[in-house]
Amino acid sequence: MAVYTTVSGADLQALLQDFDLGQLVDFQGIEGGIENTNYFVSLNDNAGCRQEYVLTLFEELNQSEMPYFVELTTWLAEQDIPVPYPLQDRNGIALKSMHNRPALLQPRFPGRHLETLTPDHCTQIGAALAKFHVAGKDFYLQRQAHRGVFWWRRESEHLTSKLSTEDADLLRQEVDLFDQLREQDWHLPQGAIHGDLFYDNALFEGDQLSAILDIYNACTGYLLYDLAIVANDWCVNPDGSVDSDREDALLKGYASERPFEDNEYLAWPQLVRTAAMRFWLSRLIPAMDPDSTQKIKDPDELRRILLSRIAKPAKLP
Known part of the structure; x- marks a missing residue:
């Protein structure tokens, strides 16, 4: 979350005229994110009770892209998945x-x-992600990933001339290996995926998961790839190595709600590598662009994870 567009009290008052939510008390920008502008908004409802909301302005998505997210979050919330949903x-x-x-x-x-x-946190997010996937399996809209296979093919070609020979070869290798995986007749389960469930996109109340946030990278994709993104963030150490206790807890928590299919055992070692490559690439692009205004995150963090996944292939329990 971040603030790129300034919102005034008058802007909010004009918006709130369309709703029956109460009177504006306070609002403040939320710092710390990458893509969108977010504000906390406090209202007093008609009974005089304070109610809290979040206003999001989308800096990259346009109006024509938004119905997918409006419908998906509403669909998930109606099935008791703890995601922010748009108020009508x-x-x-x-x-x-x-x-x-x-x-x-x-x-x-x-x-x-x-x-x-902790492993308990990982168990909870694994189970919650599986419930997300089960709830989204029959979702009636589809969306191609904004930063999926066609994006990383194109961007990796643009970037390799700026990288060391070793890194350029590593990037090409991982792009090619995912293409080979897609050619397999494995029929891996697909559906609506979150696409960006890093640990800072989840909230915990005490030690209990209370919300999954930032659904705006959601798309139609391999369910197991979504889990791989989580594993590479929730279950790794600063040096890129995997914390086996946390990863085991994550995978068992997930499987308790959606058991793995046979071919997913074959695909998992490559998908954790692909997930690491995708976020390494997305961090490399702004880091190597002197004119980028995007918040820079360390690309080497994901490179270390990728190398660790190559050195010690992952396994499903």
Whole structure:
């Protein structure tokens, strides 16, 4: 979450006129993210009780792309998946516009981001992700990943001339290996995936998971690839090595809600590598662009994870 577009009290008052939520008390920008502008919004409802919301302005997605996310989050919330969902105004309209950007007003979930991850936290997020996947399996819309296979083919070619020979070869190798995986007749389960469930996209109230946030990289993809993204963030050490206790807890938590299929055991060693490659690439691009205004995250963190996954192939329990 971050603030790229300034929102005024007058902007909020104009938006709130369409809703029956109460009177504006306070609002403040949320710092710390990458893609969108976010504000906490406090209202007093008609009974005088304070209610908390989040306003999101989308900096990269346009109006035509938004219905997928509006429908998906509403679908998931109706199946008790703890995700932010868009509130509808008195006319049943959820998708709004502010400063020529798509905008959504959503409930604010309680909880905080974790600083230290335990096996129990990993069990919980694994089970929650599996429930997300089961709930999204029959979702009626599809979306191609914004930064999926076609993106990383293109961007890796653009970037390799700027990399060391070793890193360029590593990037090409991983792109090619995923292409080979896609050619296999494995029929890996697909459906709606989160696509970016790093630990700072989850909230915990005490030690209990309370919300899964930032659904705006969601798309149609391999369910196991989504789990690989989580494993590479929730279950690794600073040197890139895997914490086997946390990863075992994550995978068993997931399997308790959606047991793995036979071919997923074959695909898992490559998918954790592909997930590491994808986020290494997405971090390399702004890091190597002197004109980038995007918040820079360390690309080497994901390179270390990728090398660790190559040196010690992953296994499903």
